[in-house]
Amino acid sequence: MIVEALAFYLFAAVAVACGVMVITSKNPVHSVLFLILAFFNAAGLFVIQGAEFLAMILVIVYVGAVAVLFLFVVMMLDVNFAELREGFAKYLPIGAAIGIVLLAELVLIGAGWVFGPDVAGVAASPTPALSEATNTEAIGRILYTKYVYLFQGAGMVLLVAMVGAIVLTLRQRSGVKRQNIAAQVARDAKAEVTVVKVPTGSGV
Amino acid sequence: MVNPELWFEGVWWSGYALPTATIVMYILAIVIPVLISVAYLTYAERKVIGWMQLRKGPNVVGPFGLLQPFADGLKLFLKETIIPSGANAALFVCAPMLTFILSLIAWAVIPFDEGWVLADINVGILYLFAISSLGVYGIIIAGWASNSKYAFLGALRSAAQMVSYEVSMGFVIVSVLIIVGSLNLSAVVEAQRGLWFVVPMFPMFVIFFVSILAETNRAPFDLPEAEAELVSGYNVEYSAMTFALFFLGEYANMILMSAMATTLFLGGWLPPVDIAPFNLIPGVIWFGLKTALILFGFLWVRATFPRYRYDQLMRLGWKVFLPFSLFWVVATAGVLVAFDWLPD
Numbered sequence: 001m002i003v004e005a006l007a008f009y010l011f012a013a014v015a016v017a018c019g020v021m022v023i024t025s026k027n028p029v030h031s032v033l034f035l036i037l038a039f040f041n042a043a044g045l046f047v048i049q050g051a052e053f054l055a056m057i058l059v060i061v062y063v064g065a066v067a068v069l070f071l072f073v074v075m076m077l078d079v080n081f082a083e084l085r086e087g088f089a090k091y092l093p094i095g096a097a098i099g100i101v102l103l104a105e106l107v108l109i110g111a112g113w114v115f116g117p118d119v120a121g122v123a124a125s126p127t128p129a130l131s132e133a134t135n136t137e138a139i140g141r142i143l144y145t146k147y148v149y150l151f152q153g154a155g156m157v158l159l160v161a162m163v164g165a166i167v168l169t170l171r172q173r174s175g176v177k178r179q180n181i182a183a184q185v186a187r188d189a190k191a192e193v194t195v196v197k198v199p200t201g202s203g204v
Numbered sequence: 205m206v207n208p209e210l211w212f213e214g215v216w217w218s219g220y221a222l223p224t225a226t227i228v229m230y231i232l233a234i235v236i237p238v239l240i241s242v243a244y245l246t247y248a249e250r251k252v253i254g255w256m257q258l259r260k261g262p263n264v265v266g267p268f269g270l271l272q273p274f275a276d277g278l279k280l281f282l283k284e285t286i287i288p289s290g291a292n293a294a295l296f297v298c299a300p301m302l303t304f305i306l307s308l309i310a311w312a313v314i315p316f317d318e319g320w321v322l323a324d325i326n327v328g329i330l331y332l333f334a335i336s337s338l339g340v341y342g343i344i345i346a347g348w349a350s351n352s353k354y355a356f357l358g359a360l361r362s363a364a365q366m367v368s369y370e371v372s373m374g375f376v377i378v379s380v381l382i383i384v385g386s387l388n389l390s391a392v393v394e395a396q397r398g399l400w401f402v403v404p405m406f407p408m409f410v411i412f413f414v415s416i417l418a419e420t421n422r423a424p425f426d427l428p429e430a431e432a433e434l435v436s437g438y439n440v441e442y443s444a445m446t447f448a449l450f451f452l453g454e455y456a457n458m459i460l461m462s463a464m465a466t467t468l469f470l471g472g473w474l475p476p477v478d479i480a481p482f483n484l485i486p487g488v489i490w491f492g493l494k495t496a497l498i499l500f501g502f503l504w505v506r507a508t509f510p511r512y513r514y515d516q517l518m519r520l521g522w523k524v525f526l527p528f529s530l531f532w533v534v535a536t537a538g539v540l541v542a543f544d545w546l547p548d
Contacts, residue, residue: 003220029348033295036341053387056330060374064337068344068367072360075348134326136387181519 008048015041028074036067053136230322234311242455243273249503256507280451283444288350291441295349300446303342303453307460310335314463315390317473317487328389329377332464333370336419339457340366343421343428343438346450350441358437361514362421362428368521369418375529376412379405379536380468385547393472395547400471408532409469411525413501416461418521420454423506427514462498463491470494 018038022031039062046055133141143151247262247269254261262269287293313328315321325331340363347359381387383405384395395401402409418425429437439450466472471494473487512520540546 033345052325052327053330056327056334059334060330060337064334064340064370065367068340068363071341071344072363075344075356075360136327181516 011041011044032071032074036063039063051135241459242452245455247273252503253507280448285444288441290351292349295345299342299346300449304449306335306338307453307456310460316491327387329387337370347438352441354434355438355440358428358434369415372525372529373415375533376408379408379533382537389467396471402469411529420457420461424509424512462495465498466494
């Protein structure tokens, strides 16, 4: 138990520290790297909770793909960091207000969970107990039965977003040389190569 | 009779000391053979390519040049570590360490033989996939922290390439695991008793093999370190041990990916046929032989094929492998449902 508690406090503390560093570090690349570390620690917390499937998916999707693209873009940006800092004081009240609202909501949920018997019933998941099924199976069972339409709907939303992004960035450029791979592969030495007898001094 | 469990009887940390010591022993028992394999993989690479090109390869240091990898290692160890003045020193040093650590921690879930696995977790395949998808960070951080345009270009190429091929690798893994019905690697191997997945899933095996070539930045997809254009790509500013860690990480990743292909398609520790002379050989030897076979494929490909052009590389990943592997996932699922072969 001691080890488990130590692991929890380690992951939680590092995650929170990384979250702070994301918004305070001067260099945006460092911010993204701290964000990645925060994701990673969140995955660690999932593992401690016995949700190893979610942990692995978090690492694969967010750390392995989404954050790589973030990093990709941020590294290419040529931003003036001093200019970015200027708006800090101006946006601080709005940011703080949003933060306080989120905190209040979290506290309310936590309080409801503890004090309201109905809320606890809602919070109890309809998934089978950990002893009956692994968490991968548990998620699969509920996602593809009860929530299958929502799941498909989410997929469609993502597809539409992807198509939208492609449509926005697609440019038809003229004069681009393209290689037709099929034609290239179908070329045959017999048809393409001819052996010519070249008379000396006159050329082909 | 000495019973190690009684050594620390009554001490408050007795519940921790022995498990920790055993796990450290297991880790060493995995990591040391892996590092020796890495050393001899570099030797094998030079020897095999030498034979294919009618040269002798390393043959001076030790008998048949067998001590060459250690001489190379010692050379890198004794050289001076140079950190470029324009580099971001902390990240510059972290990047090779990250590459090296990631290439070693993935071995925790590989089943070498029946029950020979450090952590038999029930999301083994996802763990392997997650760790291999993190490999890109070592390279991209190295490229950025070096503050050099060659290193940066190499890193960008590598990031784009690894992200592209991970997608089709993911679908290959999905098609295997819907047959198995479990994410545990030992279960994947057990499901291949009787018929290895390489037979019914041969196209997927080919896609997986090509994808792991791209994922490990090996020829013919070694554009991140294309020495003709980028001098050496992301690791151009690295020297001595920092370079050695990249090198070790890269080769350990090759072995890891071969082990993964062995587990997913070639039946892991299982013998080819379950009859007398074959099933007497321990499973770990079969596992090693199969991994070595795939590693030979890596070297063979390097000696045979010229480097891909970048647009062809992207075309292959997104326009050929992705649609095909997606189709194959649907087809596999369809066949399993139609013949009622779905696992419970």
